[in-house]
Amino acid sequence: MEKAVLRKLTTLCVVCGLVCLVLLGVAGFRDTNREWKYYQEDYREKLMGKLGRDKNPAMYQRVAEMKPELKQVVVTEWQTVDRCVTCHISIEDPLFAQAGQPLKTHPYPELLKQHPVERFGCTICHGGQGLATTYYGSSHEPIHNWPVTLVTKGLMQSRCGYCHKDFEAIKADKLIAGRALYQELHCAGCHQINGQGGAVGPDLSSFADKDPSNFSLENLKGSRSKQNWVIEHFQDPQRVSPGSPMRGYAMSDKQVEALASYVLSLNQREFTRKYTPKLRAGYLPPRVDTVLPEPELGTTSKVEADGNRDLRL
Ligand code: HEC
Ligand code: HEC
Ligand code: HEC
Ligand code: HEC
Structure with a gap:
C-alpha cells in the first residue's frame, strides 16, 4: 500500500478513536448528571440536616449511605410503570411539607393513604408519562401533540370520576x-x-x-x-x-x-x-338525559360550580 494512503488511514483511525472517546465521555457525564440524581442528592442532604447526626445516629448513617437509584411503581392492571417517585422521592415524607418541588410532601396525604402509592402509582390521577425520568419527558408541560400530558390543576377531578361513579x-x-x-x-x-x-x-x-x-x-x-x-x-x-x-x-x-x-x-x-371503589347498595348514577324545564339556553347556568367546598381541587 502507498505510504500516503496508509498515513491517511492512520489519521482516520486516530480521529475516529478520539470521537468515540469524546462520545463516551459525554455519555458518562450525562449519566452521572441526570436530573433525578441531583434531586435525590438534594433529598439526602436535606434529610440528613433534618435528622441531625446526634438525634438518631443509626438512621442518620443509613441516610448518609443512600445511593441514587431509579424508583418505580409497576401497576400490571393498567400496564404502567411510574417513575415519578424517582424525583418526587419524599412525596409521602411529612418532614418535607415546606420543601420546594419536586421534594414537597403531597398536598393530600390522606388521599395517598386511600390510594397507596405502591398500588396506584401517580399517573392514574395525574396523567403524564410514567416511564420518563426527565422533567420534560414526564410531560409537566404539554409536549406537542403528546397524548399523555399531566392533568392540569382545574381538571384533577376528572381522574377521580374515572373510577368513582358516586x-x-x-x-x-x-x-x-x-x-x-x-x-x-x-x-x-x-x-x-x-x-x-x-x-x-x-x-x-x-x-x-x-x-x-x-x-x-x-x-x-x-x-x-x-x-x-x-x-x-x-x-x-x-x-x-x-x-x-x-x-x-x-x-x-x-x-x-x-x-x-x-x-x-x-x-x-x-x-x-x-x-374499583365500592358503591352504596343500589346506587345508580343520575340520568343525564331527563327533560328539564327549558332553561334559558345560551345564558349562564344557575348551577354553582363551586357549591360544595369540601374538596377544592
Ligand atoms: C426529573 C424529575 C421529575 C420527574 C421524573 C417527575 N417530576 Fe414532577 N416535578 C419535578 C419538578 C422539578 C417540579 C417542579 C417544577 C416547578 O417548580 O415548576 C415538578 C412538579 C410537579 C407537579 C406540580 C405541578 C407542576 O407541573 O409544576 C406535579 C403535579 C408533578 N410534578 C407530578 C409528576 C408526575 C405525575 C410525574 C410522573 C409522571 C412526575 N411529576 C415526574 C420533577 C420531576
Ligand atoms: C388518588 C389520586 C392521586 C394520586 C394517586 C396521586 N395524586 Fe398527586 N394530587 C392529587 C390531587 C387531587 C392533587 C391536588 C391538585 C391541586 O392542587 O389542585 C395532587 C397534587 C399533587 C402535587 C402538587 C401539585 C401542585 O401544583 O402543588 C404533586 C407534586 C403531586 N400531586 C404529585 C404526586 C405524585 C408524585 C404521586 C405519586 C407518588 C401522586 N401525586 C399521586 C391526586 C393524586
Ligand atoms: C384507579 C381508580 C381510582 C382513582 C383514579 C381514584 N380512586 Fe379513590 N378509591 C379507589 C378505590 C379502589 C378506593 C378504595 C375504597 C373502596 O374499596 O371502596 C378508593 C377510596 C377513596 C376514598 C376513601 C373513601 C371511600 O369511598 O372508601 C376517597 C375519599 C377517594 N377514594 C377519593 C378519590 C379522589 C378525590 C380521587 C381523585 C383525586 C380518587 N379517589 C381517584 C379508586 C380510585
Ligand atoms: C346541536 C347538537 C349539539 C349540542 C346541543 C351539543 N353538542 Fe357537543 N358536539 C356536537 C357535534 C356535531 C360535535 C362534533 C363536532 C365538534 O367537534 O364540534 C360535538 C362535539 C362534542 C365533543 C367532542 C366529542 C368528540 O368525541 O370529539 C364534546 C366533549 C361535546 N360535544 C360535549 C358537549 C356538551 C357537554 C354539550 C352541552 C353543553 C354539547 N356537546 C352540546 C353536537 C352538539
Whole structure:
C-alpha cells in the first residue's frame, strides 16, 4: 500500500478513536448528571440536616449511605410503570411539607393513604408519562401533540370520576356541577352517554379514553393538548371545530372546568375489584338525559360550580 494512503488511514483511525472517546465521555457525564440524581442528592442532604447526626445516629448513617437509584411503581392492571417517585422521592415524607418541588410532601396525604402509592402509582390521577425520568419527558408541560400530558390543576377531578361513579361519596364538587350542567344545558339532545341521548354529535361514553390524535389542535389559542381542546371547544366550538353544529354557551370559567372535568371522566373501562371503589347498595348514577324545564339556553347556568367546598381541587 502507498505510504500516503496508509498515513491517511492512520489519521482516520486516530480521529475516529478520539470521537468515540469524546462520545463516551459525554455519555458518562450525562449519566452521572441526570436530573433525578441531583434531586435525590438534594433529598439526602436535606434529610440528613433534618435528622441531625446526634438525634438518631443509626438512621442518620443509613441516610448518609443512600445511593441514587431509579424508583418505580409497576401497576400490571393498567400496564404502567411510574417513575415519578424517582424525583418526587419524599412525596409521602411529612418532614418535607415546606420543601420546594419536586421534594414537597403531597398536598393530600390522606388521599395517598386511600390510594397507596405502591398500588396506584401517580399517573392514574395525574396523567403524564410514567416511564420518563426527565422533567420534560414526564410531560409537566404539554409536549406537542403528546397524548399523555399531566392533568392540569382545574381538571384533577376528572381522574377521580374515572373510577368513582358516586361523585357525592367523594364530595367531588366539580363532577357534580359538571353533570348537572350537562343535564341543564341539554347536551343529551345531541350526545349519548351509556345509550341515553341523541346521536347528532359523537357518543361521549368513552370520552376519557378517546385518543388525542382524534382532535384537531390547530385552532387552539392555548396549549395543544386534548384537555385544552375540551376547554376551548366549550368556550367556542365554532372556532375550535369550524362548521360544528354545536354552539357556544355562556359559562363562567369554573363552569367550563366543571363540564370539562365531567366529560373527561367518562369511560367504559372496568377495573378489577382491587381498583374499583365500592358503591352504596343500589346506587345508580343520575340520568343525564331527563327533560328539564327549558332553561334559558345560551345564558349562564344557575348551577354553582363551586357549591360544595369540601374538596377544592
Ligand atoms: C426529573 C424529575 C421529575 C420527574 C421524573 C417527575 N417530576 Fe414532577 N416535578 C419535578 C419538578 C422539578 C417540579 C417542579 C417544577 C416547578 O417548580 O415548576 C415538578 C412538579 C410537579 C407537579 C406540580 C405541578 C407542576 O407541573 O409544576 C406535579 C403535579 C408533578 N410534578 C407530578 C409528576 C408526575 C405525575 C410525574 C410522573 C409522571 C412526575 N411529576 C415526574 C420533577 C420531576
Ligand atoms: C388518588 C389520586 C392521586 C394520586 C394517586 C396521586 N395524586 Fe398527586 N394530587 C392529587 C390531587 C387531587 C392533587 C391536588 C391538585 C391541586 O392542587 O389542585 C395532587 C397534587 C399533587 C402535587 C402538587 C401539585 C401542585 O401544583 O402543588 C404533586 C407534586 C403531586 N400531586 C404529585 C404526586 C405524585 C408524585 C404521586 C405519586 C407518588 C401522586 N401525586 C399521586 C391526586 C393524586
Ligand atoms: C384507579 C381508580 C381510582 C382513582 C383514579 C381514584 N380512586 Fe379513590 N378509591 C379507589 C378505590 C379502589 C378506593 C378504595 C375504597 C373502596 O374499596 O371502596 C378508593 C377510596 C377513596 C376514598 C376513601 C373513601 C371511600 O369511598 O372508601 C376517597 C375519599 C377517594 N377514594 C377519593 C378519590 C379522589 C378525590 C380521587 C381523585 C383525586 C380518587 N379517589 C381517584 C379508586 C380510585
Ligand atoms: C346541536 C347538537 C349539539 C349540542 C346541543 C351539543 N353538542 Fe357537543 N358536539 C356536537 C357535534 C356535531 C360535535 C362534533 C363536532 C365538534 O367537534 O364540534 C360535538 C362535539 C362534542 C365533543 C367532542 C366529542 C368528540 O368525541 O370529539 C364534546 C366533549 C361535546 N360535544 C360535549 C358537549 C356538551 C357537554 C354539550 C352541552 C353543553 C354539547 N356537546 C352540546 C353536537 C352538539
